[in-house]
Amino acid sequence: MRHSATRNPADGIYFGLMSGTSLDGVDGIAVEFIAGKPPTVLADAFVDFPAGLRESLMALQQPGDNEIDREALAASALASRYAVCCHELLRSASIAPSHVRAIGVHGQTVRHRPEKGYTRQINNPALLAEMTRIDVVADFRSRDVAAGGQGAPLVPAFHAQVFGSADETRVICNLGGISNITILPAGAGTDASVRGFDCGPANVLLDEWVQRHLGTPFDEGGRFAAQGTVHTPLMEALLDEPFFDQLPPKSTGRDLFNAAWLDAKLAGFGELDPADVQATLAALTGVSVAREIERHAADCRAVYACGGGARNPEILKAMEGALAQGGVAVPVRSTEELGVPPHHVESLAFAWLAMRCIERAPGNLPTVTGAAGERILGAIYPR
CATH class of the missing domain: 3.30.420.40 (ATPase, nucleotide binding domain)
Structure with a gap:
């Protein structure tokens, strides 16, 4: 990766991974951020969920027996799919793990109860860091909820940066x-x-x-x-x-x-x-x-x-x-007209949120989530 004394310490290549409520698979993106310039997409990838994993994740949406064990196993299986997506991004972008500043990974939401003070996105970011040898930033929503917010949506701050x-x-x-x-x-x-x-x-x-x-x-x-x-x-x-x-x-x-x-x-x-x-x-x-x-x-x-x-x-x-x-x-148009394909937006947003965490800059908008103030979002799992 190129280095310059004028660069922001958080500049560099980031991966963003998003597996959403639809439970169909993982959207991934490799993007380079340089202060003062639009983000540059280097590669994208999609990795689907095997039927068994999708069924496990679906079952965890509702209370059931032996949830702790089932959640832990599903989280590790999920991290393995995230790792496959990351390796595909490395291959497609022709870069080495050492060139990636961090992976921003949302995790899979299985409960969202901000009115009770919690939101739960299952994931095994430590395993993902071990499998990729890249720093991982995860658990973006909890800090906003701890500050009295909804923990969602988190993408408006990113939308304001790129679509305003x-x-x-x-x-x-x-x-x-x-x-x-x-x-x-x-x-x-x-x-x-x-x-x-x-x-x-x-x-x-x-x-x-x-x-x-x-x-x-x-x-x-x-x-x-x-x-x-x-x-x-x-x-x-x-x-x-x-x-x-x-x-x-x-x-x-x-x-x-x-x-x-x-x-x-x-x-x-x-x-x-x-x-x-x-x-x-x-x-x-x-x-x-x-x-x-x-x-x-x-x-x-x-x-x-x-x-x-x-x-x-x-x-x-x-x-x-x-x-x-x-x-x-x-008119209802596609974000493609603003330079970002529809399937890139959320994974790109979580790469941006990872960059904000590494930069120690806030990632939430209190007027959106209802949090008591701006907060740095995410927990870092070193490579």
Whole structure:
């Protein structure tokens, strides 16, 4: 790696790893940060989860027997997949482990209960450091929760760095397992004017339903949803959830939006066409996001989508339609138009958060999470 006396000590190559609520696998990115310049992506990789690991992680979403042992085993298996992803990034970028400053790894959320003072992302960062011989930065959310925050979303500070505009208010919408938005007022930096919060389910229920009925892990291209029609009474029942009316800061996850929640909502409707349910769930994602934009960012000039749901045209159409109906007639575009492909955004954000930790700089936005103040996020596991 090149060195310069003018460089920030935290400058260099970082890896970012993200395995989200959808439980499909690990997105990884290798990126070089140099102060005063846009981040340079050197390589990306995706490593899927074997069926057994996905099932183990899914089972840990709910209370069960022998959880400590099962969590520890799943965490080690997860770290092994993270290591595979890191080795693929090393190969693709043609770099040695010694050239990587640190790996920023989110871990897999199995509980998110900030109202009880904790959030739990399973991981074995010590094992990952051992397997890669690279410093690992992990456990980003706990410090924000300890400071009274939600611990989520953490990406708005990164969004403000790379997606802000001097001329227009923008909304960045992440459509992962859960949807969240970042509101970037014109000219805003990482300051009190930036807001962000979770909106509701994105792919988590869509994936659950398509797996149940088609045996596929996700609804590729929204094709299953496109075969159906939105069931209005079901949509009204789905929207009858207190979380949707809560004021930010707020965050959510599988603790609320899960198969049991969906089945309880479906219970009063008898037999529905599965494609109609899928269409309604896609619309639920679009409508719940649009309502939050109407409430909190009606002056925005564009919405930029990222995450897996950005590849589902049924979600994007529902969002655009609901925005127009609510009087916010703005286009829903891809973050690709801002220079970052949708599948890079979250892993890039955790590489950035790792860099901030190494730099001993805060990674949270108190106006987003509700924490008592700015905090340095993450715990470092040396190589």
